[in-house]
Amino acid sequence: MNNIRIYVAVAFAGLAAVQGGMSQIVGTVGTVPIAMSEIRSSVEGKLFRIQTEGYEAQKQNLIARVNALLLEAECKRQGMTHDELLNSEVYSRVVAPSAAEIEVAAEASQVPVATEVLRQMIVGKRRTLARRTFEQSLWLRYKPDLNFPPPRWPERLDAASAPRLGPPEARLRIVIFSDFECVYCARLAAGLRGILAKSADASVSYRHFPLESHGTALPAAQFAVCAQRKGKFWPFHDRLFQDSTRMTIERIRDAWTFVGLSESDFGQCLEDERAKQSVHEDAALAGKLDLLGTPSVFVNERLVLTGGNLEMLEEILVEERDQLFSRHGHGVK
Numbered sequence: 001m002n003n004i005r006i007y008v009a010v011a012f013a014g015l016a017a018v019q020g021g022m023s024q025i026v027g028t029v030g031t032v033p034i035a036m037s038e039i040r041s042s043v044e045g046k047l048f049r050i051q052t053e054g055y056e057a058q059k060q061n062l063i064a065r066v067n068a069l070l071l072e073a074e075c076k077r078q079g080m081t082h083d084e085l086l087n088s089e090v091y092s093r094v095v096a097p098s099a100a101e102i103e104v105a106a107e108a109s110q111v112p113v114a115t116e117v118l119r120q121m122i123v124g125k126r127r128t129l130a131r132r133t134f135e136q137s138l139w140l141r142y143k144p145d146l147n148f149p150p151p152r153w154p155e156r157l158d159a160a161s162a163p164r165l166g167p168p169e170a171r172l173r174i175v176i177f178s179d180f181e182c183v184y185c186a187r188l189a190a191g192l193r194g195i196l197a198k199s200a201d202a203s204v205s206y207r208h209f210p211l212e213s214h215g216t217a218l219p220a221a222q223f224a225v226c227a228q229r230k231g232k233f234w235p236f237h238d239r240l241f242q243d244s245t246r247m248t249i250e251r252i253r254d255a256w257t258f259v260g261l262s263e264s265d266f267g268q269c270l271e272d273e274r275a276k277q278s279v280h281e282d283a284a285l286a287g288k289l290d291l292l293g294t295p296s297v298f299v300n301e302r303l304v305l306t307g308g309n310l311e312m313l314e315e316i317l318v319e320e321r322d323q324l325f326s327r328h329g330h331g332v333k
Helices: 002-011 015-020 036-078 082-089 099-108 115-142 183-198 217-229 233-246 249-258 263-270 273-288 310-327
Strands: 025-029 032-035 172-178 202-208 296-299 302-304
Touching: 025 036, 032 036, 036 082, 036 115, 036 273, 036 302, 082 115, 099 115, 172 183, 172 310, 183 202, 183 233, 183 310, 202 217, 202 273, 217 233, 217 249, 217 263, 217 273, 233 249, 249 263, 296 310, 302 310
Parallel strands: 172 202
Antiparallel strands: 025 032, 172 296, 296 302
């Protein structure tokens, strides 16, 4: 039990604080000292992930507390009770689903669901969305000032050599550790350009993280490195992700020729040690970060725990943009 308490205390101390004491002696055996740097190096990524998980849990509590205070302030402003306000501003405005909408939901369901249950599910989703929209309006009205920044990996992760979409010095730097045989990576990849189209101040960098459980992911990553040297990484990337469930060497070859690369270059890439080393270096970084799977996503060195969820990624981008504005005196969240 004592070990658990010590572990959590160190994890939540913050990367900067612990790094500041890397030379600290934390134990001795005889006359041999043990420095913090010795015991931290192999678990740095794990501690960072634990710190991020703790931050996200606390952030949800903070947001809930702020929302409660905002509702209280709005109740006083309008002279209503809590229930009266929510009924007036939220629930009375929710439109019941039509028979056609319920039918569409029934067709989309993978299992039979009673009509009344479907109706209640749709109404529930609409009530949740309506309340969320109302709460967002209160944030705009009252402009609460928060000072709760997320933990960040202390080194930049968008290496200059990594494939990138968007400006090199974008304010919002998305880094994705991905695997060409990963279905969730394919779904995320399909939405990347949509995100960039809505965020001119964002960039996306790709880092290779082929999982051992995916037998063809490693050669796919290697060929992607070779394609990058020919200026064809993103077309090759898009072609491979059109169907990541049936990855074979022949599919890789098909993508290679589809983007206009030669058969002779394909053969040379099979033995390209520099391409293998490039993939190895990305995978080693993923290991240092203690990434648990793909896709693993960072925004400005902040770990996004929702992985390939595009909606949640866009919310993080909004948060990061607000924090940038706040730090530069252009407003607060």
